[in-house]
Amino acid sequence: MNRFLLRVPLMCCALAVGSGCVTSTVDEMTFNEPAEGIGDASVVILGRRHASDYETEPDFIECVGDHIASRDKSINVIGELEFINALYPWFEPRTAPLRPEDIDRLLLQEPVAEKMAELKTEYMIWIDGSTVRTDSAGSMTCGIGPGGAGCFGFGTWGNDANYEATIWDFTDKAEVGRINTSASGQSYMPAVVVPIPIIAPVQGTACDGIGDQLLEFLSSEF
Amino acid sequence: MSRSMISVPDYCRPAALAGILVALAVMAGCGPTKVVVEGNFPPPLMEPLPLSLGVWYVEDFANHEFFDEAKGRSESSWLVQTGAAQVQMWDTLLGSMFENFVHMKGPPGPGQMNPVVNAVLIPHVDELQYTIPTQTNVKVYEIWMRYRFELVKVNGEPIAEWTMSAYGKTPTAFLQSDQAAVNLAAVVALRDAGANFATGFNRVPEVQQWLQARQQQERKPQAPRLEEVSTP
Numbered sequence A: 001m002n003r004f005l006l007r008v009p010l011m012c013c014a015l016a017v018g019s020g021c022v023t024s025t026v027d028e029m030t031f032n033e034p035a036e037g038i039g040d041a042s043v044v045i046l047g048r049r050h051a052s053d054y055e056t057e058p059d060f061i062e063c064v065g066d067h068i069a070s071r072d073k074s075i076n077v078i079g080e081l082e083f084i085n086a087l088y089p090w091f092e093p094r095t096a097p098l099r100p101e102d103i104d105r106l107l108l109q110e111p112v113a114e115k116m117a118e119l120k121t122e123y124m125i126w127i128d129g130s131t132v133r134t135d136s137a138g139s140m141t142c143g144i145g146p147g148g149a150g151c152f153g154f155g156t157w158g159n160d161a162n163y164e165a166t167i168w169d170f171t172d173k174a175e176v177g178r179i180n181t182s183a184s185g186q187s188y189m190p191a192v193v194v195p196i197p198i199i200a201p202v203q204g205t206a207c208d209g210i211g212d213q214l215l216e217f218l219s220s221e222f
Numbered sequence B: 001m002s003r004s005m006i007s008v009p010d011y012c013r014p015a016a017l018a019g020i021l022v023a024l025a026v027m028a029g030c031g032p033t034k035v036v037v038e039g040n041f042p043p044p045l046m047e048p049l050p051l052s053l054g055v056w057y058v059e060d061f062a063n064h065e066f067f068d069e070a071k072g073r074s075e076s077s078w079l080v081q082t083g084a085a086q087v088q089m090w091d092t093l094l095g096s097m098f099e100n101f102v103h104m105k106g107p108p109g110p111g112q113m114n115p116v117v118n119a120v121l122i123p124h125v126d127e128l129q130y131t132i133p134t135q136t137n138v139k140v141y142e143i144w145m146r147y148r149f150e151l152v153k154v155n156g157e158p159i160a161e162w163t164m165s166a167y168g169k170t171p172t173a174f175l176q177s178d179q180a181a182v183n184l185a186a187v188v189a190l191r192d193a194g195a196n197f198a199t200g201f202n203r204v205p206e207v208q209q210w211l212q213a214r215q216q217q218e219r220k221p222q223a224p225r226l227e228e229v230s231t232p
Helices: A002-017 A058-071 A080-086 A102-107 A110-119 A202-218 B014-030 B083-097 B178-203 B205-219
Strands: A022-030 A042-047 A076-078 A121-145 A148-169 A174-195 B033-036 B049-055 B065-068 B078-081 B098-103 B119-131 B140-152 B158-171
Touching: A022 A202, A042 A058, A042 A080, A058 A076, A058 A080, A058 A121, A058 A202, A076 A080, A080 A110, A102 A110, A121 A174, A121 A202, A148 A202, A174 A202, B033 B178, B049 B083, B065 B119, B078 B119, B078 B178, B083 B098, B083 B119, B083 B178, B140 B178, B140 B205, B158 B178, B158 B205, B178 B205
Parallel strands: A042 A076, A042 A121, B033 B078, B049 B098, B049 B119
Antiparallel strands: A022 A174, A121 A148, A148 A174, B065 B078, B119 B140, B140 B158
């Protein structure tokens, strides 16, 4: 009996450590890769927020930035909020440039041109997309009583992530690449007294996929 | 042996006190969901316009709040207070957008003691709407505002009046409360209002005309001084 009681938490831990399966696809098309890397210039990664029914998640943008900066320490990635605050109001959803040619119009303003030069922005990467929940099924009941609390049941849900990164060369005012990543996965949550989430890291996989491709483009080491 | 007697009102007895606390907690749960909008607003990165602008915040604007009563038992009432954040954002924006920016001491009008400025801006929030995911099938929190601006001279004479909309949204996020999400959507809407105003002020036809008239006046040659008009 004691052995069985010991095994239950161990099984729970093993299941909790495991994660659901994710299928991911990455498409890439880039030109004029900087063969020597980007030197002491910097990169900014921004989320597109024009659509009315979804918004590119700020934490996804942060995840891609961290992915690049942690793997190649020589690449300076400017934080999204830091950049849009420094250049307010020119990168708000209403005013953000939609085409690389629009950068020229922005640089006509002396304070904007000075700030851009100060930040040494060489590449501007726009990411557009979101992660959505596709379906869910199952049911779970939880109860609490004088003897304790517990849940019983089973739940499952799917997530789809679809993101596209567009790379703008700031010096040439031209688009130099597009990277598309899509990922989907199914998460499960069985519950026998304790709910055990087996989460499919869909957004994380999409972040790694897009981050790896951007690293290949920006870094001389990859 | 003496024993001190302290009379304790009935409602101070532990059982009664616990009952009152439970009742208060239940009543607090029945109140509206209150959001006092708070955020940081960056100054705009632009050449300041060569104008001395005054601003007059009417009481409704400086204490602006929006109350939406629950339609049914499953919904809760909402009270969104944007006044302080409005004043904070417009002060930051106007302070960097114009060469000189002052707060007026009273409403612009004849006989009113006020600082001398080229024009006074009086902002109003005419309408505010919000949606949260429980009201729609879209998983975003949204705030929409319609502003009305009056640009007048110090004596109250109107220069221009126009309306402007602002919109902010934020996606649902894990472990983010409804209040935090509505606050974030309101901050995004205020930033959008600032961006719309900063980039559109010069394009309001009446403002454009007024600015052009001012430029022409400044370009006019000054009347010659007496000593310059000298003679033979």
